[in-house]
Amino acid sequence: MNRNAAAWLFLAPALLVLGVFFLLPVLAGLGLSLTDYDLYALADFRNLRFVGLANYWDLLHRPLFWAALGHTLYFVIVGVPLSMLASLGTALLLNASAARFKPFFRTALFAPVVTTVVAVAVIWRYLFNTQFGVVNFVLTHLGIPPIDWLGDPHWAMPMIMLFAVWKNFGYNMIILLAGLQAIPTDLYEAARIDGASAWRQFRHITLPALTPILLMVGILTVSGYFQLFAEPYVITEGGPLQSTVSVLYLMYDQGFKWWNMGTASAVAFLLFLVMFAATALMWRFGEGRENLA
Amino acid sequence: MTHRPPARIAALFTGFAAVLLAGCTASTHSGTTLEFWTIGREGEAVAQLLPAFERAHPDIHVRVQQVPLTAAHEKLLTAYAGDSLPDLTQIGNTWIAEFAALHALVPLQPRVAQSKLIRADDYFASAWATNVIDGTLYGIPWYVDTRLLFYRADLLREAGFDAPPRDWAEWQAQMHAIRRTSHDTRWGALLPTNEYDQLLALALQQHVPLLRDGGRYGNFESAAFQRALAFYADLFKRGDVPAWTNVQVGNPWQAFGRGQFVFYLSGPWNIGEFRKRLPASQQGEWSTAQLPGPDGPGDSVAYGSSLVILRHSKHQDAAWKLIEYLSRPDVQVRFYELLGDLPARRSAWESPVLKGDPKLRAFRAQLEHMRPAPQVPEWEQIVNMMQQVAARAVAGELTIDEAAAQMDAQADAILAKRRWVLARQHEAIP
Numbered sequence: 001m002n003r004n005a006a007a008w009l010f011l012a013p014a015l016l017v018l019g020v021f022f023l024l025p026v027l028a029g030l031g032l033s034l035t036d037y038d039l040y041a042l043a044d045f046r047n048l049r050f051v052g053l054a055n056y057w058d059l060l061h062r063p064l065f066w067a068a069l070g071h072t073l074y075f076v077i078v079g080v081p082l083s084m085l086a087s088l089g090t091a092l093l094l095n096a097s098a099a100r101f102k103p104f105f106r107t108a109l110f111a112p113v114v115t116t117v118v119a120v121a122v123i124w125r126y127l128f129n130t131q132f133g134v135v136n137f138v139l140t141h142l143g144i145p146p147i148d149w150l151g152d153p154h155w156a157m158p159m160i161m162l163f164a165v166w167k168n169f170g171y172n173m174i175i176l177l178a179g180l181q182a183i184p185t186d187l188y189e190a191a192r193i194d195g196a197s198a199w200r201q202f203r204h205i206t207l208p209a210l211t212p213i214l215l216m217v218g219i220l221t222v223s224g225y226f227q228l229f230a231e232p233y234v235i236t237e238g239g240p241l242q243s244t245v246s247v248l249y250l251m252y253d254q255g256f257k258w259w260n261m262g263t264a265s266a267v268a269f270l271l272f273l274v275m276f277a278a279t280a281l282m283w284r285f286g287e288g289r290e291n292l293a
Numbered sequence: 294m295t296h297r298p299p300a301r302i303a304a305l306f307t308g309f310a311a312v313l314l315a316g317c318t319a320s321t322h323s324g325t326t327l328e329f330w331t332i333g334r335e336g337e338a339v340a341q342l343l344p345a346f347e348r349a350h351p352d353i354h355v356r357v358q359q360v361p362l363t364a365a366h367e368k369l370l371t372a373y374a375g376d377s378l379p380d381l382t383q384i385g386n387t388w389i390a391e392f393a394a395l396h397a398l399v400p401l402q403p404r405v406a407q408s409k410l411i412r413a414d415d416y417f418a419s420a421w422a423t424n425v426i427d428g429t430l431y432g433i434p435w436y437v438d439t440r441l442l443f444y445r446a447d448l449l450r451e452a453g454f455d456a457p458p459r460d461w462a463e464w465q466a467q468m469h470a471i472r473r474t475s476h477d478t479r480w481g482a483l484l485p486t487n488e489y490d491q492l493l494a495l496a497l498q499q500h501v502p503l504l505r506d507g508g509r510y511g512n513f514e515s516a517a518f519q520r521a522l523a524f525y526a527d528l529f530k531r532g533d534v535p536a537w538t539n540v541q542v543g544n545p546w547q548a549f550g551r552g553q554f555v556f557y558l559s560g561p562w563n564i565g566e567f568r569k570r571l572p573a574s575q576q577g578e579w580s581t582a583q584l585p586g587p588d589g590p591g592d593s594v595a596y597g598s599s600l601v602i603l604r605h606s607k608h609q610d611a612a613w614k615l616i617e618y619l620s621r622p623d624v625q626v627r628f629y630e631l632l633g634d635l636p637a638r639r640s641a642w643e644s645p646v647l648k649g650d651p652k653l654r655a656f657r658a659q660l661e662h663m664r665p666a667p668q669v670p671e672w673e674q675i676v677n678m679m680q681q682v683a684a685r686a687v688a689g690e691l692t693i694d695e696a697a698a699q700m701d702a703q704a705d706a707i708l709a710k711r712r713w714v715l716a717r718q719h720e721a722i723p
Contacts, residue, residue, distance in 0.1 A: 039670055040714050042374060043395040047714055129543050151541040239487050239538050241684055256367050258674045 033265035042259065055266035065267070067242065068250045069274070071157060075246065076225045076278075079161045083221055084214070086165055087172035092206075094173070095180040106177070110170040117167065121234035124163050125150070150236060153243035160231050160244055167231075168224070172217045179213040180206070215286035219279050226275045247271045324352035325611045328379035330369075332598065333362040335383055338631040339619075346618045353611045366673070373397055380606040381615065383598050386423040389431055391670035392601070398431040399602040399609060405430065410617045415638045419595035419663035426668055432599030433616050434637035436628070439593045440494045440584065441659045443557040443567070445549070447578040448479065452555075457582035461524055464556075464585040468533040471555050481533035482556035483545060484525075486687055489680035490594060491558045494584060495521040497664040498591040504704070508669040509712050511704025513679070514697045520587070522683060522693055529687045536687050546570040549579070558584070560596070564652050565633040581655035583662070595663035597637060635660070671707050678703050 033055055035041075041048040059065045090109050094102055112120070127134050128149040136146040149159045183206065191201050207214075229252060232244035238253075245253075247267060255264030331339055336359030343355050358379065360368050366388060372378045373395055384392065392398050405411050413421055416434055424432040444457055452471040458464035468481025484491045496503060501517035504510065512518065528534040535554075542548055549557055550571045557563070567579055583590045600619060602612045618624060625636035626644045635656060636642060647653055666672055679700055686696040 036710060038710060039370075039391065039394065040710055042370075047710075047717075049713075125540065126543070130541055132543065148541070151537060236540060237487065237538075239540065239684075241688055241690075242681060258671075259370055 029265045029268060032261055033269055035262050037261040037265075039259045051262070055262050056270065059263065059266055059270060064242065064245065065247075065250065065270075068245045068247045071244060072226060072228055072246045072248075074157060075161060075164070075228050076222060078158075079164055079225050080218070080221050082161065083165045083169050083225075084172065084218060086169040087176055087217070088214075090169065090173045091176035091180055092202075094177055106174075109173060112167050113170040115167070117230045118234050120167065121163065121231060124159075125235050128159055151240050153241045156236050156240055156244050160228075160235060163235065164225070164228070164231055168221070172221060175217055176210065176213060179210050183209045211286070215282070218286075219282055222278055222282065223275055226271065226278070247274075324354065325608050327353060327355045327381065327608055327611055327615060328358065329355050329615065330358050330360050330379045330382040332360050332365040332383050332385070334632060335359075335598070335634070338628060338634075341631060342619070342624060342627060346615060349618070350611075350614060353614065355615060376605065378603045378605060380608050381600060381602050381612040383435060384432065384601050386420070386432065386434070386595070386597050386599050387666055387672060389424055389599065389601070390426050390668040390672065393426040393429070393431050394670045397604055399604050399606075400429050400431060401433065401602070401613075402430045404613050405433075408617060411620050415640050417595075417637060417639065417660045417663065419665055420597050420637050420660070423595055423597070423665040423668070424599050432601040433620055435598045435600050435619060436625075436634035437637045437660055437663075438560050438562075438596035438598075438635065439656070439659050439663050440490050440558055440560055440596075441593055441655055442582045442584060443549070443559055443563060444580060444582060445552060445555045445578055446580050448552050448555045451475075457580070458585045459590055460585050460588050465524075465528070465531075465533075468528070468556065469531065472533045479552060480535050480554040482528070482558065483537070483542065483548070483554045484528065484534055484558055485539035485542065486529075486536050486684045487538040487540070487680065489676045489683075490560075492521065492525050492680060492683050493666065493676060494558070494593045495525055495591075497594055497666070498584075498586045500592075500664075502667065504667045504669065504675075504708075507715070508667055509708060509715065511675070511701040511708070513700035513704065519693055519697050522686065522696060524587075525683065526686045526693060526696075530689075536684075550575060561635050561656055562633060581652055583655050583659050590658075590662070592662045592664045593659055595665045598634075669708070669711060671711060674707055675704050678707065 034050060034052060036049045036051050036055070093099060094106055094109075099105070126132075128136075130136060130146060130148045130151060133149070135149070140146055147155050149155050187205050187209075188201055191205060196204070227248050228246040229248040232238055232246060232249055233252070236244045238245040238249055248271065251264045251267040251271070254260045254267060329339075336357050339357055343357070347354065365385070369378070369382070369384070369388070369392070373392070378397065389398070405413065411433060417437055420434040420437045424430055424434060442457060448471065449455075449457065449467065452467065452474045454467050454470070458467050471479055471481050496518050499517035499521055501512070501515050503512055503518065505512040513522075529536045539545065545557065545559075546563075546566055547570070548554065549567070564581070568576065571579065584593045585591055600616045602609050602616070606612055619628070620638070622636070622638055622641040622644070625638055625641040626646055628634055629636055629641070630646060635653075636647070642648065642657055647657075666676065669675075682691065682696050682700050682703070685691045686693060691699065
């Protein structure tokens, strides 16, 4: 047996699993998105029509799809940097030599990640209640008029962002903390001897050393945040005035609530294209940065 | 089967099957095992009704599975797709058209014709009608549900009124007075803008169908629907009703108890909730009233749950026996006592338990004045869309005309496939 055949043999189990559980469903989904598979087709297969790209065409002409895409992009563009800043900030604090009780804080800050979205979301709903919520109670004491977090279409999405950032920053924090600890301390010692300020140390040692990890974390976070669903599903049910309907929420409604599987699959592929473009751009940008560094 | 297998092999197989069956059933029960799905809390109550049924039918064993309300629709559809539906199930009566379109349900008229226990004329007419799709009966109403006014009699008196409103004009005037006399501390009513029941009830009062041409197109641009929509949106615009979603309200019972609003348009389960959640001192202060109509007491929407037999079931006779048992007036009364679900049969309402309850009187009257929602499989999607557009009209983003036009456009798009399927069926049957 030559080396090539042996290699394929070793790869076969993984390829088989990938093929059956990933590639096949994706291809089936692509096929589904070219049909009008729905309740009627489920009842009688003769009611299934091949519609070509009509599902995509209809979606691109539907205001709700663009609104959902807009909400999702808004969530990603504001939420991801916020989340990354929170992760990096807490990681730096935890890594600082002056920090005490590190294991305690590490666990406490990581705790939101392992909580159940649904259970915590219900609690947040109460915290952000317009009339009785703790958040507005505190705001009023600070002299800020109460905000209608759940009822005002302009405030519902920021509230969901806050929730998502709080829920997710701990995960990236742990990864970044590992990255920080891997930076050799003699680099910092040398910088200090040269008289570099804390900011210059961060700017010229920490950041360049962290760039590959930041890029990886960034890409993971972006693709995670594009798949916004559970938070609005539990907290706002897509409202008020559909201001928190995300692309995935739209897909869920179409596919599992109304059983319009053709449309739902088309939504999924459009989201895939958007995510693919976004991560490819990040990758390009990140590679350029790495070459500069 | 066209071929008969040789006798010896057949015998071998039957013997083998018998051993298998014995192995399976010996550990559980002999006879028939019925799979029965319930939605929401009904499962707990039904578990207490079943022992009597199983004593009367020792050969039938019922296995109840409780499906949570929020997941019920998805679960039933998924079970249909995966061919794992039970023998019989509880089903919301607005979903029957959908499952009838899937050919998942057994027509029940022949069984009703032979039944001594189930008589159509004993049921509230609209509740029965929701189970008839294109002339075929698919379900037996289990309990009924509708929407009417809960109100605070004490606060209404404070605003200068001794009786609840009978028509729209009175209702509007009362809410306006409540808002004024309380110096804007109290709202006229709570109509959550993310619930479609309220607008739907007002629209059904108009006696003009919400879909036209046999459910092929939306009929939201009709003058009648626009009147209902205008009345609904106006309540918010006048500032007598807050444009809140139920997410914002959080706990409507507490808010009702504190007197944040006087009218609450809701369903029968709230009788139990208000009894449980409001203090004893307030129990005499709240009451129920039939929904005001455009001119005089109006209709409301005919909701409720039915019992249906699934087509693939191998135990349809046993399933029917269970439906007959659960439909007995005395069992319906017991069911009401356990859970507060309103009986679907008039004879059950003769029981002193129901007749003697003053809070139920308005419901008894309303049950004779109900109208079913349109019976097309797409209705759930259409009515959700209707409310989303209506909420935008309430928020002032759309005028009544624009909202109605948008509802029709979206309804027509949702119904496109239905039109095609109907046209094809028409061709097939010349």
